[in-house]
Amino acid sequence: MELLPDDLLADVLGRLPPCDLAASRCVRKRWCGVADLLPLRLDGFFCLSVELDRLAHFFARPSTGRRVGGGLDFVDADEFDRPSILDHCNGLLLLPGLVVNPATRRCAPLPPFPDSRCGDDVEVYARRFLAFDPMASPPHYQVVSVPFVLRIEECMSGEEWPLLSYTAHVFSSRKGSSWEERTFVREGEAFGTCAGMLSDWTTNDRHAVYWRGVLYVHCQDYSVMRITLSNDKYQMIKSPAEKKQGVIAYLGKSEKGVYSALLWEDDGLPRFRVWFLSDSCGGHMDWILKSDISIQAVVQNFPYYSERSSGPWIVNYREDGVNQAWEEDESEWDFHSGVILHETKDKAAISVGSDLVFLGFHPYKEIAFFQLSHSTVVSYHLNTLNVQELGLLNVRPIISKSAA
Amino acid sequence: MAAPESGDGNNGAARMVTLISSDNTRFEVEAAAASLSQTLQLTILDGGGGGGDGIPLPNVDSATLSKVLEYCIKHAPAAANGGAPNATAVDRAELERFDNEFVNIDQSVLYSLIMAAHNLEIEGLQSLVAKKVADMIKGKSPMEIRRTLGFPDPTPEEQAEMNAHMLEYGWAYE
Structure with a gap:
């Protein structure tokens, strides 16, 4: 052998x-x-619920649910009463003060944060993101604390935006025991002043993608901050679409790297538009339109809250909670199968962001996951348009903050 | 003129082909069984392997080839049904029983088999052996895996490398 x-x-x-x-x-x-x-595979994903203080729910097949510590019960419960997930990256999770691998049920504590303004639990001034590349040799992870509140004096002085340099704290598992203050220098031209940014630079949920050594942070005007961890540079990438009322924007990772998605109602019909980021032309970043599709047919097929599903995926596996026999299956779920759904004439009354929620992308395949009528989760293949029912996820997810 | 639809067995008798192992042993089998090999299928469709010609297989010795053919003969009827969607549960159970038993063999034979399956492009056989080897690895530590597969004990450098590997990111991978 x-x-x-x-x-x-x-x-x-x-x-x-x-x-x-x-x-x-x-x-x-x-x-x-x-x-x-x-090839890496997707066996399950976490979803954070609106209720119960952003509690993490793990959605997978029972065989995966049993194998993976999706309930995070191995995390010390005294200290972290109800663990919530701040960020995720390639199978690792970032919790307040901890990096966790649910597949191995291991935790690694982060050192205390040096800036006293930012406690470990309350993220008032900064958001933390996890950068972990299992392909790197040897693999290690970094946690980047990106401040999102511009200092008032910067805004008042009419300083240009993006700032010439941006300071963030970085913890690296390779370098060891403490946070390091690092300054990232801007690449590219300024396109405004900080004063103009202030109104949009709010404290809502932000999402990030780590791809090939670069962290892409979704900002509130849908622009993307591209932070290169290896050479301490950063640049801002404009959004592929204008920010509009009622439009839900998402930044995620899939087959070709960084994807931007919009979900909105267009004349009462749900539409989904997807771009991916291409840097083919010598460092210049362009959004390439990948899909512009109607989700109406999917919505019409799952119009009501359901307590049954033809799919075997379940939320929050419990040893005693599974009463039907299930197969021990270690092969990857076949995301390519499914059927193409067709629209009917009648308009289904839907509410994007409530009856129809975009959960996220498959991290390695061009597949989107949607939750319908607060219950059924389907996969939607962006190339074949095949739709497949995965199972029931009876929680209300925080929008645009799902973890894969 | 197009070839008749069933190229083999025009007169009811199944068409036979001859395969010649690296040590010059000749095996006569039904074309349908040998055609489980993607590599051989092309030759056979071109009319090769019949009569006194025989198809030489310089990479496969006779012991391995006889084992490979045992698999092919068993699986040929199911393969002819296009993956056997109509097969009864009994048939499937019988094939599964055969498969389990079939790979219950010495590692050196497993190795020859997977190499032959790979060379001859017999997908089912390659999967079967790969799955068996994967099962042998499951639930074992790196050291136990080495022993199971009969690797020599690690050199001091290799040992140091393994230790460093486990130390550095064993927590994420354990």
């Missing part, structure tokens, strides 16, 4: 569940290299 060529070794290792794959990476150097080239 020692002589097994790489492609056959990949065939073997690709059949292992994550914990065994992790052990295999340590067997020898070549195995590690082969394991790193395996």
Whole structure:
């Protein structure tokens, strides 16, 4: 078996569940290299509910739910009463003061934050984001604390926006034990003044994507702050669309990297538009339109709250809660199957953001997940337009803050 | 003129082909069984392997080839049904039982089998062996995996590397 060529070794290792794959990476150097080239897969995702203080719910098949500590019950409950997820990246979660791997049920505490304005739990001045690349060798993670409140004096002085430099705190698991203050220098031209930004620079939920060593932070005017962690540079990328009332914007990661999505009602019909970010032309960032589709057919097929689903995915697996037999299945869910749904003539009365919620993208395939009528979750393949029912997720998600 | 629809067995008898292993042993099998190999299928469709010709397989020895053919003969009827959507539960259970038993063999044979399956492009057989090897790895520590697969004990450098690996990000991967 020692002589097994790489492609056959990949065939073997690709059949292992994550914990065994992790052990295999340590067997020898070549195995590690082969394991790193395996396509990553999505077995489940977290969803934060509006109720109960942003409680995290884990949505997956029962076999995954049993394997992964999606309930986060291994996190010390005294200290973190109801763990909420601040950010996520490639399977790791950022909790207040902790980085957690639910698949291995391991926690790593973060050192105390140096700036006394920002406690570990209350994120008033900054938002923290996790940057973890399991493909990097050796893998390590960084936590970036991005301040989002501009100092008043900057705004009053009419300083240009984006600022010439931007200061953030970064913790790196490789460098060890403390936060480091780092200054990121602007690339590209200014396109306004800070005073003009103030109204939009609010404290709502922000989302970020980490892709190939770069952190992309979604800002409130839908622009994206692109922070390159390796060379301490940053730039602002304008939004592909104007900010409008009633439009829900989302930044996420999928097959080609960074995706921007808009969900809104267009003359009573739900529309979904998706762009991905392309940096093909020598460092210049462009949004390329990927999809512009109507979600009406999906909405019409799942018009009511449901307590039953043809899909096997469940929320918050409990050892005693599963009363039907389920198969021990370690292969990846087949996201490619499904059917193409067709619109009927009657308009379904829907409310985007309530009856129809965009949960997020599949991180490695061009597939979107939607929740319908507060219950059914479907996957929507952006290339084949196949729709597939996954299961029931009877929680009200925080909009545009789902975790994959 | 187009070829007759069922190229093999025009007179009721199944068409046979001859395969020649690296150590010059000749195996005569039904074309349908040998056609489980994508590589052989092309040759057979072109009319090769019949009569006294035989198809030489310089990468597969006779012990391995006989094992490969055992698999192919067993799976040929199901494969002919296009993955056997009509197969009865009994048939499927029987194939599964056969498969389980089939890979219950020495590691060196498993290795030869997966290499042959790969060379001959027999998808089902390659999956079967890969799954078996994966099952052998499951639930074991890196050291146990090495022992199970008969790797030599790690050199001091390798050991140091493994330790460093576990230390550095074992917490995320354990």
